[in-house]
Amino acid sequence: MAYKWDFGLVLSYANFWLKGLGVTLAYSVGTVLGGLIIGVVLGMLLLSRRKWVTLPIHFYVELFRCTPLLVQIVWFYYALPIVLSVELPAWLAAGLGLTLYMGAFATEIFRGGIISIDKGQWQASRALGMTNGEMMRHIILPQAIKRMVPPFVNQSIIQLKNTSLLYVVAVPDLMYTGSIVVSDTFRPLEVYTSVAAMYFAILYPLTLWAKRMEAKVDQ
Amino acid sequence: MxxxxxxxxxxxxxxxxxxxxxxxxxxxxxxxxxxxxxxxxxxxxxxxxxxxxxxxxxxxxxxxxxxxxxxxxxxxxxxxxxRDLARFRARIGMVFQQFDLFPHMTALGNVMSGPMIVKKMREQEAEAIARNLLAKVGLTDFTARFPRELSGGQQQRVAIARAMAMEPELxxxxxxTSALDPELVxxxxxxxxxxxxxxxxxxxxxxxxxxxxxxxxxxxxxxxxxxxxxxxxxxxxxxxxxxxxxxxxxxxxxxxxxxxx
Structure with missing residues (x-):
């Protein structure tokens, strides 16, 4: 049986697709930036020697790294409102889940980048009379950030794909848009092929860029 | 005494x-x-x-x-x-076995780092001091080089100049010289x-x-x-x-x- 492919019908939903794409990109950028802020703050705090500072952060990081994102999004949407007795709209619950998930990985990336800097750099800075702030700003971070960029870009690429989980709470991203178009056209093969092509078109150039960045850092 | x-x-x-x-x-x-x-x-x-x-x-x-x-x-x-501890250390220069130069700065940048970051000296002033010291340790022609482009002996001389730029009392x-090839000691x-x-x-x-x-x-x-x-x-x-x-x-x-x- 030969299947007759027909993309014409699917592509006639152009406006729909553009909106879905917009939602996917907005969630990606928003949650990556949110995660970055969490990562910078918590990553810095993880350098502390005080256990009461680092233990809760480790707990947060491991909790989010060791549970599936799908479970987190569902939990934030269905369970959190019951725990807090506040109704969370789907877009917020999903955004919160995605941001905290990204933040957990970003925290590890940030901490890893900083502690990868040779001990000699810290002692030379201190011996010159730099305060911790001066040392971080002028010596440690400029070197560490270069090392953090490749893993952070990689995590961001994964994050963009992870936004497809938004569809479980009916946030109209690319994936959810696809399911609507399917129910309208009964053309799942063309629809999901198109969805895959759209993700690929965004992500492939990004991975190429990430690889180039990595090569640069290795130099 | x-x-x-x-x-x-x-x-x-x-x-x-x-x-x-x-x-x-x-x-x-x-x-x-x-x-x-x-x-x-x-x-x-x-x-x-x-x-x-x-x-x-x-x-x-x-x-x-x-x-x-x-x-x-x-x-x-x-x-x-x-800050008090930082000020205490700023009066004492130290040079290490592994040089520990800042790899993202040139030789000149390394020597300027103390005066500029710690003493908040103006760039021109710090540069004059740094050029002077690099000349003194025989590296006039190497000011624009990064540490990875210098030999161990040259790196260590930059490190000495970097410490001296703070005008330490000690x-x-x-x-x-322990990490250096014998001919560079x-x-x-x-x-x-x-x-x-x-x-x-x-x-x-x-x-x-x-x-x-x-x-x-x-x-x-x-x-x-x-x-x-x-x-x-x-x-x-x-x-x-x-x-x-x-x-x-x-x-x-x-x-x-x-x-x-």
Missing amino acids: TNNDVMVRVEGLRKSYGTVEAVRGVSLDVHRGQVVVVIGPSGCGKSTFLRCVNLLETPSAGTLQVGDRTIDFNAAHTMPRG MLFDEV GEVLDVMKELALEGTTMIVVTHEMAFARDVADHVVVMDAGQVVEQGPATEVLLQPKNARTVSFLARFHSTIGDRKS
């Missing part, structure tokens, strides 16, 4: 890591303009002692006086913290000799006995975390009294006896 000439006074200094005591009650005076060389077998605590002087390590007990600042490690409140050298020692001749107060931890013999005013021999002998260089190196000094120096006798004219 009068008390006013004392630049560094260490009394009963101890440093332990858990149950291991690396420095066990070291006392030492360093006078202004004096070159003190600390020698001893590996693991005798000489590097740890040196790192205690600029508080890269926090001693467990004893007192430390550098210039007009006295710290009593038995009384926690006298230990400087934060310079600490921690086995600064001389160029670094020459720079140090020049600093010594200019009257820089220096504490030098080294295995270079010829340097100790030629440059040191005072030699301190450490073993197992303690000072076993100290005195004028010629006395300690050529007529050691302590048995442990004698056995340590036996390895070097050809070097020490080989006196330059």
Whole structure:
């Protein structure tokens, strides 16, 4: 049986697709930036020697790294409102889940980048009379950030794909848009092929860029 | 010498890591303009002692006086913290075995880093100081090079210039030639000799006995975390009294006896 492919019908939903794409990109950028802020703050705090500072952060990081994102999004949407007795709209619950998930990985990336800097750099800075702030700003971070960029870009690429989980709470991203178009056209093969092509078109150039960045850092 | 000439006074200094005591009650005076060389077998605590002087390590007990600042490690409140600690260290230059230059800065940038970041000096002023010092250590043509583009000896000379740019009252050298290829050791020692001749107060931890013999005013021999002998260089190196000094120096006798004219 030969299947007759027909993309014409699917592509006639152009406006729909553009909106879905917009939602996917907005969630990606928003949650990556949110995660970055969490990562910078918590990553810095993880350098502390005080256990009461680092233990809760480790707990947060491991909790989010060791549970599936799908479970987190569902939990934030269905369970959190019951725990807090506040109704969370789907877009917020999903955004919160995605941001905290990204933040957990970003925290590890940030901490890893900083502690990868040779001990000699810290002692030379201190011996010159730099305060911790001066040392971080002028010596440690400029070197560490270069090392953090490749893993952070990689995590961001994964994050963009992870936004497809938004569809479980009916946030109209690319994936959810696809399911609507399917129910309208009964053309799942063309629809999901198109969805895959759209993700690929965004992500492939990004991975190429990430690889180039990595090569640069290795130099 | 009068008390006013004392630049560094260490009394009963101890440093332990858990149950291991690396420095066990070291006392030492360093006078202004004096070159003190600390020698001893590996693991005798000489590097740890040196790192205690600029508080890269926090001693467990004893007192430390550098210039007009006295710290009593038995009384926690006298230990400087934060900005105060940074200021304390800024008056003391230190050069390390592995150079530890900042890889993201050129040679010039490295030497300018202290004056600009710590002293908030204007760029032009810092650059003038840095160029001057790099010329002094023989690196006029290498100011724009990054550390990875320099030999070990050149990197170490940049590191000395970087420390000197802070105009320290005291310079600490921690086995600064140990990581160098033998043919590069001389160029670094020459720079140090020049600093010594200019009257820089220096504490030098080294295995270079010829340097100790030629440059040191005072030699301190450490073993197992303690000072076993100290005195004028010629006395300690050529007529050691302590048995442990004698056995340590036996390895070097050809070097020490080989006196330059």
